[in-house]
Amino acid sequence: MNCEQLQDHYELFALGLVEEPERSEIRDHLNRGCKTCRRGVKEAMEMAALIGGAAPQHDPPEALRRRILASAGVEQRPMRWAALWAAAAALSLAGAAYLGYLDWQYAADSSRLRSELRQQQAEVLRLTQAFAILNNPFTRDAAFGNGQPQPPRGRVFWNPEQGVLLIASNLPPAPVGKRYEMWVIPKTGKPVPAGTFQSRADGTAMHLRTGELDVGNTGAFAVTLENEAGADQPTSQPLIVVPAATR
Ligand SMILES: [Zn+2]
Numbered sequence: 001m002n003c004e005q006l007q008d009h010y011e012l013f014a015l016g017l018v019e020e021p022e023r024s025e026i027r028d029h030l031n032r033g034c035k036t037c038r039r040g041v042k043e044a045m046e047m048a049a050l051i052g053g054a055a056p057q058h059d060p061p062e063a064l065r066r067r068i069l070a071s072a073g074v075e076q077r078p079m080r081w082a083a084l085w086a087a088a089a090a091l092s093l094a095g096a097a098y099l100g101y102l103d104w105q106y107a108a109d110s111s112r113l114r115s116e117l118r119q120q121q122a123e124v125l126r127l128t129q130a131f132a133i134l135n136n137p138f139t140r141d142a143a144f145g146n147g148q149p150q151p152p153r154g155r156v157f158w159n160p161e162q163g164v165l166l167i168a169s170n171l172p173p174a175p176v177g178k179r180y181e182m183w184v185i186p187k188t189g190k191p192v193p194a195g196t197f198q199s200r201a202d203g204t205a206m207h208l209r210t211g212e213l214d215v216g217n218t219g220a221f222a223v224t225l226e227n228e229a230g231a232d233q234p235t236s237q238p239l240i241v242v243p244a245a246t247r
Pocket of ligand 1: 037
């Protein structure tokens with residue numbers, strides 16, 4: 001193929017989305033130093049980097065997360081994640097600096113960028129849902145772990161329409177092959193699985209179960225340690241139990 005046939009595919013190539021045979025064709029052009037394709041792909045890459053870089057500046061998921069933790073009275077040791085975030089930002093900058101190189105690695109770089117962006121969007125969505133629960137006037141909440149010497153500590157927020165949000169600190173990451181599982185325990189009947197989650201290295205965890213909740217029949221919320229796949233019914237003593245007190 002010639003450059004003219006390829007020029008409509010530069011953007012997709014930069015995003016790692018272009019199909020064969022255009023993908024191989026563009027790589028060939030780049031590898032043999034085709035100036036037209038180099039310039040075209042470089043511009044497309046810069047655009048992709050701009051789009052990818054814009055999101056964190058406006059809505060850093062970590063800042064949102066910190067606000068949520070703070071509003072639940074959970075302190076987060078700031079160093080680790082802040083350092084990771086800075087490293088990620090530095091990597092992005094380094095990625096931008098590599099724009100001059102233009103070889104087949106472009107595809108890999110842009111696909112990494114794309115997947116980072118997708119993860120970030122998912123995280124922002126999750127945090128937005130968490131905020132919605134926190135800000136809803138019909139949300140109730142209860143603290144757990146206060147006054148215990150070796151606590152997981154934190155707070156559960158629940159809302160009849162939006163679900164359950166659990167925020168914890170002092171919860172060490174579950175061992176390899178295990179995950180934490182949240183349960184909604186009805187006043188009558190068996191515990192209902194409410195999703196599995198993992199805590200972070202700093203011991204903070206945020207787990208959100210969206211969906212409707214039969215508040216009138218909810219007696220408590222609990223967290224157990226289960227196998228990675230999760231369980232239908234709790235198989236271990238709960239680490240966290242929070243009565244769903246009605247007031
Ligand atoms: Zn070309």
